[in-house]
């Protein structure tokens with residue numbers, strides 16, 4: 001963890017006294033499975049708390065989280081401590097205000113729901129079927145396979161490659177870029193991860209700049225081609241490449257988690273799984289509910305640009321505020337019996353899993369289409385999947401099962 005703000009010993013001591021539950025919380029409590037009840041207690045007693053282990057404030061109620069993420073809040077992401085900015089560079093997710101809007105605007109139209117279905121619906125299905133072919137004939141006969149490594153991860157990586165218009169050879173490098181960027185987002189004091197992220201940024205940008213030029217000569221179906229050939233985008237090629245870098249980063253672990261978490265929760269609720277396999281229209285509610293209960297992105301970071309009062313707690317300027325999406329999505333004030341998995345829950349899509357406000361996920365329609373496409377193809381080809389071995393989903397920023405071995409039920 002990076003030092004977030006210099007807080008005097010006196011202020012720290014006063015805050016610890018005022019917020020004893022937050023003061024006792026560890027980073028493991030925000031990471032490990034089985035500790036979610038601590039967040040429930042926090043939400044009830046200290047929905048905005050001082051968490052010294054985080055070097056900042058932690059928000060666990062949905063109302064307070066919305067206050068933090070609201071466009072009206074004096075919050076910023078343009079700070080030195082923002083490890084995503086340090087790793088991936090300045091782009092929409094790490095920019096505020098007009099600069100953010102100018103960087104995001106050219107990407108709004110390509111990510112509209114209608115366009116996503118038209119452009120990518122068939123590609124998503126084809127990719128999922130190809131990966132199931134690659135599992136070999138044994139899979140349909142009940143041979144076990146690792147759902148993450150053999151299906152969900154390559155599905156996310158290859159789709160990101162298609163979206164960016166990269167060749168298959170380059171797509172294989174995406175995994176490496178992803179790991180290099182992610183590796184630099186946790187501060188360990190070691191300069192090596194940052195050096196690797198710098199190198200990955202330079203290498204990926206060179207590929208993307210080539211792709212932008214190629215797409216102008218021969219327009220294709222990719223997002224890169226769409227933005228390259230849009231005369232109104234108003235961004236330089238370097239700026240376009242910076243946004244494409246975050247599209248790549250945002251589309252990998254999240255999609256993998258969305259597919260795995262949905263199948264994980266459905267396997268734990270066989271009646272609901274059978275209902276969704278019979279009536280595939282229920283899959284939309286199932287994946288929404290799975291993202292609510294186990295959000296692929298479990299933690300969102302902001303910094304105060306000015307003093308602000310969040311749910312009655314005064315937070316000075318230039319301090320760190322973390323939003324626990326996991327806790328906000330289980331807030332009983334908004335979600336009836338919040339720990340119950342219910343694919344017909346009417347307001348599951350009101351979770352904060354795709355965030356809220358100006359940085360709300362740009363790729364949410366694509367994410368929904370990919371999750372549906374992946375699970376539909378698995379069910380169509382392999383029938384019901386039995387879970388042979390799975391580790392409960394966990395993780396600080398991204399949450400998913402580390403291991404999930406499945407087999408077609410025969």
Ligand code: HEM
Pocket residue numbers: 092093094104163246247248250251254255258295296297300301352353354355356358359360361362363364366367
């Ligand atoms: C289930 C899958 C996904 C989840 C749970 C998810 C979640 C999120 C969240 C929570 C944020 C906002 C973070 C913040 O407020 O600081 C975000 C932003 C973003 N996401 Fe996603 N995402 C998913 C899939 C995707 C996909 C498939 C793409 C692109 C292909 C994508 C592209 C982006 C981009 C570009 C942003 C930045 C938007 C901005 O700053 O204006 N995401 N996502």
